[in-house]
Amino acid sequence: MTAPTATADRLRPAVWTALAVGAALVATALAGATAAVPLGVAVTRVGADAAGVACVGLALVAVLLPGPTGATRRDLARIDTRVDRALLVLGGGWVVLVVLGVTFRSADAFGRTLGRLGGGEVVAWSTRLAAGRGMVLTACCALVVLVCAVVRLRDPDRIAVRIPLIAALLGVLTPTVTGHAGSAPDHQLAVVTAALHAGAAALWVGGLGALLVLVAAHRPLLDATIGRFSQLAGLCIVVVAITGVLGAQVRLADWGALLSTGYGLLVVAKGVALVALGGLGALARRRLATGRTPVLRWAGIEVGLMAITLGLAAALTQTAP
Numbered sequence: 132m133t134a135p136t137a138t139a140d141r142l143r144p145a146v147w148t149a150l151a152v153g154a155a156l157v158a159t160a161l162a163g164a165t166a167a168v169p170l171g172v173a174v175t176r177v178g179a180d181a182a183g184v185a186c187v188g189l190a191l192v193a194v195l196l197p198g199p200t201g202a203t204r205r206d207l208a209r210i211d212t213r214v215d216r217a218l219l220v221l222g223g224g225w226v227v228l229v230v231l232g233v234t235f236r237s238a239d240a241f242g243r244t245l246g247r248l249g250g251g252e253v254v255a256w257s258t259r260l261a262a263g264r265g266m267v268l269t270a271c272c273a274l275v276v277l278v279c280a281v282v283r284l285r286d287p288d289r290i291a292v293r294i295p296l297i298a299a300l301l302g303v304l305t306p307t308v309t310g311h312a313g314s315a316p317d318h319q320l321a322v323v324t325a326a327l328h329a330g331a332a333a334l335w336v337g338g339l340g341a342l343l344v345l346v347a348a349h350r351p352l353l354d355a356t357i358g359r360f361s362q363l364a365g366l367c368i369v370v371v372a373i374t375g376v377l378g379a380q381v382r383l384a385d386w387g388a389l390l391s392t393g394y395g396l397l398v399v400a401k402g403v404a405l406v407a408l409g410g411l412g413a414l415a416r417r418r419l420a421t422g423r424t425p426v427l428r429w430a431g432i433e434v435g436l437m438a439i440t441l442g443l444a445a446a447l448t449q450t451a452p
Contacts, residue, residue, distance in 0.1 A: 188337020
């Protein structure tokens with residue numbers, strides 16, 4: 132790996148995170164929420180979502196990597212260590228962001244500023260409401276990821292990497308199915324579509340981002356992994372598109388609300404981004420099928436668009452239809 136390539140690999144996650152946070156802030160402000168508490172809710176939500184998606188992607192790539200051979204054994208061991216170190220940092224950050232999110236959401240629910248928010252109100256919101264209990268469960272899932280990373284850094288054979296993958300997926304799903312989806316008119320359909328939407332998006336977004344950062348510089352490992360991931364990504368984008376349409380249908384009174392409400396306009400923006408992502412994904416798979424490897428350049432753009440979409444999704448969760 133050359134020095135410029137290594138620098139780019141380190142900068143990519145920071146750029147993607149900035150795009151996600153920026154999109155969430157702009158979308159939340161355009162929806163009419165410009166006070167400190169609503170903006171804090173959006174930032175902590177997108178930050179926690181980004182940390183969770185990153186944990187899912189890192190663990191997924193570790194699962195998809197081929198078995199060790201003489202030529203790749205050292206690279207695989209290095210990547211496994213990088214995955215566990217990243218899960219340690221991200222798992223801890225995820226816990227902190229969820230706790231901050233609980234604080235901001237409590238202040239928003241009780242109409243308080245952070246300075247006037249009492250501890251009893253935070254406890255009440257996080258234990259009596261489904262959304263609060265969901266965030267507590269998310270914090271527990273993030274803590275499991277953190278503990279798994281600590282144990283795996285000492286002995287990778289003690290805990291399979293599938294365990295933090297499952298924990299991270301559950302952590303990503305929980306706030307989605309216990310938030311607005313849980314109070315939607317068609318409760319069961321809303322919960323199922325929200326869960327499938329969030330899970331497929333996390334596997335797709337996180338997996339591609341982790342693939343670029345961890346594996347792109349190791350050509351033999353990339354060749355052995357990208358085909359399997361491409362098949363999974365194709366399935367995920369179909370699931371994301373279908374569940375996105377179903378979720379919007381459940382929450383919008385009619386299709387005219389797409390252009391007459393803040394929530395509807397966010398749905399449209401997210402849909403446009405999804406179409407662009409589908410086009411980039413199709414281009415990447417076509418290039419991959421013909422053996423053209425500059426596909427990774429397009430993949431970086433694809434993850435950037437995914438980050439913006441993640442920010443829009445975080446704003447959607449805080450916007451009434």
